[in-house]
Amino acid sequence: MYALSKLYHVTPDEIVKANDGLKGGLKRGQEIRIPLKVKRPKQVPVDTLANPAFNQAEWVDSILKKEVYNVGVFLPFKLDKFDEELLKCPPVGDCKPFIPTIRAVEFYQGVEMAVDSMRSAGLSVNLHVYDTKGDTGIVRNILSKNEVKSLDLIFGPLSHSTQPLVADYALANKIQFVSPVNSSNKLLFKNPFVTKAIASIPTQMNAIAQYVADSFATQSVILFDNKDAKDQSYFAKVFERRYNELTDGDTAKYRDTLAIIEKGVDLKNMYPYFHMTGTNVLIVPSN
Structure with missing residues (x-):
């Protein structure tokens, strides 16, 4: 609770009050309301665009249509x-x-x-x-x-x-x-x-991990890691880290842990990783 209050700049009492007293305490995976405090200026100074530290969200809706x-x-x-x-x-x-x-x-x-x-x-x-x-x-x-x-x-x-x-x-x-x-x-x-206009590849890998975790929770997910290609191996690790964060501890929802196959493994040795009757999701990072 203390960490949440610091993160969102509200007091623990305000969080408790916004969630009907949090009867029974705060539990893992529970959805709660965070009472955010937003202040908008009545008039945006013209020269605020020159200040990189100025919060753009506060002036973007004040821009006039040309x-x-x-x-x-x-x-x-x-x-x-x-x-x-x-x-x-x-x-x-x-x-x-x-x-x-x-x-x-x-x-x-x-x-x-x-x-x-x-x-x-x-x-x-x-x-x-x-x-x-x-x-x-x-x-x-x-x-x-x-x-x-x-x-x-x-x-x-x-x-x-x-x-x-x-x-x-x-x-x-x-x-x-x-x-x-x-x-x-x-x-x-x-x-x-x-x-x-195009997000960085690590950002794309995080988004793919989110999509796979949401859409293929009960399927076999197999990640190919080409350690001979430094960039591709790094992208694989980004996916692995994010996917594991999303699925950690939820064994009731997710089939099992992520399977990782390294470059050089021949086809016959891949069979144990595949689900023979269900869907297999293959992740091949590249740039």
């Missing part, structure tokens, strides 16, 4: 290189596509779909598209333009070498920056203007 939103799209289209490769194509027959351009165009098509949805919801959006070519020098040149300061949102770039430049610019100019790829968590550090 008549027009300007969205910048920073993608490595590399159209000059695409044209060069196109000239090499034979007059007749298959032409090998220039993959970087194709990938950038696919991202852009996704942006257009999102913008269509925004417009259907009654928002007005102007798209400003920039070809970064995956080059830090070109990104610096783009960011030096006055027009970029008027953007409300920046989508991209894709390369890890150019993203820190945009993250720093977003913080300095209070522009929201969305990274559409699996970026380093360093981008988020002390920067409330950066959002990762």
Whole structure:
């Protein structure tokens, strides 16, 4: 009870009062109410966005809807290189596509779909598209333009070498920056203007562990651990730790402990891990 009171900044008496006196005491697995204290300011100061320590939850609902939103799209289209490769194509027959351009165009098509949805919801959006070519020098040149300061949102770039430049610019100019790829968590550090569209792999592994524990409680869960690949082995350990936390001590609900198979085990030696009549859930971490 003391730990809960410290965690949620309430007194033990307030917790007891909110739960009808907790007759019989607090038991493991019991659901209780925590009386949270939330204070909202009547008026949010304009300059609070400049303070990273300011609680964003207190001002996010005070942001006014704009008549027009300007969205910048920073993608490595590399159209000059695409044209060069196109000239090499034979007059007749298959032409090998220039993959970087194709990938950038696919991202852009996704942006257009999102913008269509925004417009259907009654928002007005102007798209400003920039070809970064995956080059830090070109990104610096783009960011030096006055027009970029008027953007409300920046989508991209894709390369890890150019993203820190945009993250720093977003913080300095209070522009929201969305990274559409699996970026380093360093981008988020002390920067409330950066959002990762893709969660880190450890975060994904924790979510998968939660899903497996909730959806396959009575099934055979088998985790593959490739110790030859450091990243994959680490992801396996993240899953194992979270899954065991979720299922620990609940033998009535969960079939048994997590089975772990290491790389190199041949098929015949895997049979003891499999449930021959039920469902087997195989977890293969990778990046």
